[in-house]
Amino acid sequence: xxxxxxxxxxxxxDLFVPELDVDPDELLPAAHAGAARLRAARRRRTAAVLAFxxxxxxxxxxxxxxxxxxxxxxxxxxxxxxxxxxxxxxSYHGTAPLALTCPHAAAGAFVCHLTSxxxxxxxxxxxxxxxxxxxxxxxPSMLTSLTRAQANGADPAQVAHVRADLAGVSDDFIxxxxxxxxxxxxxxxGGSAGPSGTERVPPPGVPAWVxxxxxxxxxVQCRPLxxxxxxxxxxxxxxxxxSSDWRTVTTPPQQPPQFExxxxxxxxxxxxxxxxxxxxxxxxxxxxxGGSSGPSKVKGTPIGVSNPRGAxxxxxxxxxxxxxxxxxxxxxxxxxxxxxxxxxxxxxxLYRVAFDxxxxxxxDTVGRHTxxxxxxxxxxxxxxxxxxxxxxx
Amino acid sequence: MAExxxxxxxxxxxxxxxxxxxxxxxxxxxxxxxxxxxxxxxxSREGARDAVQEALTRAFARRATFRGSGTVEAWLWRAVVxxxxxxxxxxxxxxxxxxxxxxxxDAEDEQRAAVRAAVAALPERQRLALxxxxxxxxxxxxxxxxxxxxxxxxxxxxxHAHATLRAALEEEVLT
Numbered sequence: 001x002x003x004x005x006x007x008x009x010x011x012x013x014d015l016f017v018p019e020l021d022v023d024p025d026e027l028l029p030a031a032h033a034g035a036a037r038l039r040a041a042r043r044r045r046t047a048a049v050l051a052f053x054x055x056x057x058x059x060x061x062x063x064x065x066x067x068x069x070x071x072x073x074x075x076x077x078x079x080x081x082x083x084x085x086x087x088x089x090x091s092y093h094g095t096a097p098l099a100l101t102c103p104h105a106a107a108g109a110f111v112c113h114l115t116s117x118x119x120x121x122x123x124x125x126x127x128x129x130x131x132x133x134x135x136x137x138x139x140p141s142m143l144t145s146l147t148r149a150q151a152n153g154a155d156p157a158q159v160a161h162v163r164a165d166l167a168g169v170s171d172d173f174i175x176x177x178x179x180x181x182x183x184x185x186x187x188x189x190g191g192s193a194g195p196s197g198t199e200r201v202p203p204p205g206v207p208a209w210v211x212x213x214x215x216x217x218x219x220v221q222c223r224p225l226x227x228x229x230x231x232x233x234x235x236x237x238x239x240x241x242x243s244s245d246w247r248t249v250t251t252p253p254q255q256p257p258q259f260e261x262x263x264x265x266x267x268x269x270x271x272x273x274x275x276x277x278x279x280x281x282x283x284x285x286x287x288x289x290g291g292s293s294g295p296s297k298v299k300g301t302p303i304g305v306s307n308p309r310g311a312x313x314x315x316x317x318x319x320x321x322x323x324x325x326x327x328x329x330x331x332x333x334x335x336x337x338x339x340x341x342x343x344x345x346x347x348x349x350l351y352r353v354a355f356d357x358x359x360x361x362x363x364d365t366v367g368r369h370t371x372x373x374x375x376x377x378x379x380x381x382x383x384x385x386x387x388x389x390x391x392x393x
Numbered sequence: 394m395a396e397x398x399x400x401x402x403x404x405x406x407x408x409x410x411x412x413x414x415x416x417x418x419x420x421x422x423x424x425x426x427x428x429x430x431x432x433x434x435x436x437s438r439e440g441a442r443d444a445v446q447e448a449l450t451r452a453f454a455r456r457a458t459f460r461g462s463g464t465v466e467a468w469l470w471r472a473v474v475x476x477x478x479x480x481x482x483x484x485x486x487x488x489x490x491x492x493x494x495x496x497x498x499d500a501e502d503e504q505r506a507a508v509r510a511a512v513a514a515l516p517e518r519q520r521l522a523l524x525x526x527x528x529x530x531x532x533x534x535x536x537x538x539x540x541x542x543x544x545x546x547x548x549x550x551x552x553h554a555h556a557t558l559r560a561a562l563e564e565e566v567l568t
Contacts, residue, residue: 005527006555012562013527015508017433024424027446028417034446035453216417 032111032215075227079201079249081187081329082209082225087232088136088182094214096236100125102222105206105240109223111215122245125210125222125238128186128332130346132307133233137178142166168274176266181307183262186225186237187329187352200246211235239332308375311384312351315373326354331372331393338374339388347377349384350393416452419466426529427473433512433524434477444480448472463538470531470539474521511561519554522547 076083102112102123115124135141143166150159186209202208207224211231215221225237264270312328331350342348353371374388420427427448431441452472512520518540525536533551537544 006559008562009523009555009558010527012508012511012558013433013523015505016512017429017528020425020429020432020438022425022428024421027424027442027449028420031446031449031453032413034450214412214414216413217421 028216028219029111032219032221036109036111036221076185078187078251080199080208081185082207082228083183083185084211084225084228084231085182086131086134086184087230088134088178090230090232091133092130092213092232092234092236096127096130096212097220098127100212100220100222100238102210105210105222107205107207107224109221112210112212112220112222114218114220122243123206124241124243125212126241128209128237128239129330129349131184131211131231131233131235131237134182134307137174137181139166139171139174142174162278165274165278169272169278170275172267173271173275173278176263179266180262181310184309185327185329186239187331198248199251200242201249202240203245203247206240208240210238210240212238308349308377308384309351311375311386312349312353312373315353315371315386315389316355316357324356326356326368328353328373334393339390342374342376342387348387349375351375352393412456413453415465416449416456416469419464419469420449423466423469423529427469429528430524431473431477431480433528434474434521435480440480441477444477445473447479448476451476467535467538470525470529470535471541474525474539508562511558514561515554515557518542518550519557522550523554523558526551 097114099115100112101115102110102125104110105112105123105125112125143163146159146163146166150156207226209225210222211225211228212220212222213232213235222238225231309328309330313325316325329352331352333344333348333350338344338348351373353373355369355371357367357369370391372390372393373386374390375384376387377384424445427445428438428441431444432438435441435444448469449472452469512523515523521540522536525531525539531539533544533547536547540547542550
């Protein structure tokens with residue numbers, strides 16, 4: 001039981017400290033900043049201890065560790081593009097506000113505030129997409145996927161073919177493939193197009209793309225997305241909206257991710273013939289309609305690919321002539337009805353795919369071309385397939 | 394402040410863990426009480442701000458250490474009380490209650506001085522229990538959690554504090 005308050009004591013204590021008029025927001029920013037500093041200091045200490053332990057225990061494995069360094073593959077010279085790796089073991093389940101104001105946007109972590117999507121001003125970011133959840137690719141998980149695909153109606157002969165090739169690839173290859181599927185690229189976003197051969201870019205040091213996570217009711221913490229390692233699956237990605245201080249620069253040459261080189265680096269050797277064939281097996285999609293000069297509806301085979309970017313990479317095959325894919329860059333869905341009756345959902349993505357046409361097809365000339373590829377996720381088959389191809393976004 | 398998505402609020406009520414969202418929600422609900430109790434402990438508004446900010450900083454940074462056995466608010470109270478005690482320990486002049494804003498000496502100031510002296514003369518645990526009971530309206534269980542003592546101890550402590558304070562002040566304040 002709780003005793004009643006003593007009126008005299010209450011009166012005395014009201015004299016001691018009268019009631020206060022307090023603005024709760026007054027202390028929060030400094031508290032968050034202080035907490036971020038504390039956490040960063042702990043991470044640095046942890047990293048130092050781990051690094052020391054690794055040096056002690058695995059000094060002989062320095063070469064092997066170097067082979068897994070993804071950073072050189074994540075850097076791009078295009079300020080409007082961000083290449084990053086997704087963690088297969090971490091997921092983000094927080095909310096993703098539609099728009100943010102980030103007055104302190106810069107390198108490193110910074111705090112942003114929720115804002116209205118209709119607001120304007122500098123350092124305003126809009127939600128572009130969420131990172132795909134990347135499954136941990138292992139031999140058993142791939143076999144399970146194949147079994148599931150067959151149960152869902154995939155061609156048994158094709159499944160048997162893939163399963164046979166899977167048996168012929170090494171564990172090293174599957175590990176390398178698992179690493180490669182974690183790499184993703186986003187670009188475009190906040191209206192980066194400029195006059196021909198140029199593009200508009202943010203001021204130096206201000207990231208065009210950021211990955212954010214919920215911090216408080218009204219704030220999120222963001223980091224520049226470019227070359228960010230281990231982004232949790234489901235993390236909301238935001239693109240910077242143009243403002244008066246953006247500059248026009250010459251569009252840098254496209255930098256494809258050089259997956260072949262990464263695969264060789266990860267493997268420490270050239271892939272074997274079986275491994276190369278297995279890659280083709282995975283990427284097999286039959287395309288019923290072709291042509292890059294206009295929109296075309298495309299049907300996928302029962303076996304698609306496990307990630308949307310991989311599906312988009314298959315689109316140039318629809319041309320029916322030899323092509324070499326250079327890059328596939330995720331784009332925000334346009335703010336208008338989607339073509340082909342596609343629905344606007346998490347299962348619909350848009351990619352800008354750059355590729356080289358090696359032989360003229362009667363409409364397009366040899367050289368670099370760009371396609372805008374919509375891919376959709378088949379809930380029945382749990383795979384991504386090409387759904388719509390166009391030459392304009 | 395921007396309008397908040399309802400998912401934030403739903404999320405905070407569902408989870409039994411100290412996320413930044415639940416900590417901030419608990420702080421916003423109790424901000425005035427935290428500041429008032431911290432002012433009473435540290436003896437100044439400035440010290441109280443430092444203490445509450447320090448408590449919040451540590452709560453945000455170490456939210457993973459929250460074990461979920463009590464409420465996030467109780468956990469915050471303990472952090473605020475400890476931070477305020479630390480601030481008071483670092484600052485030699487505080488501890489006798491907030492000072493008057495100006496140098497005028499009227500009857501009210503004299504009364505306040507008497508109150509400050511009477512409250513300052515109480516043992517620390519009695520002072521803290523009184524502040525939490527009267528300024529924050531915490532029940533015995535919450536006070537016990539904030540002070541790290543048993544619930545029965547809170548009851549006895551408050552009884553002693555009431556008696557001591559009443560005896561010390563009955564003549565000076567009431568007459």
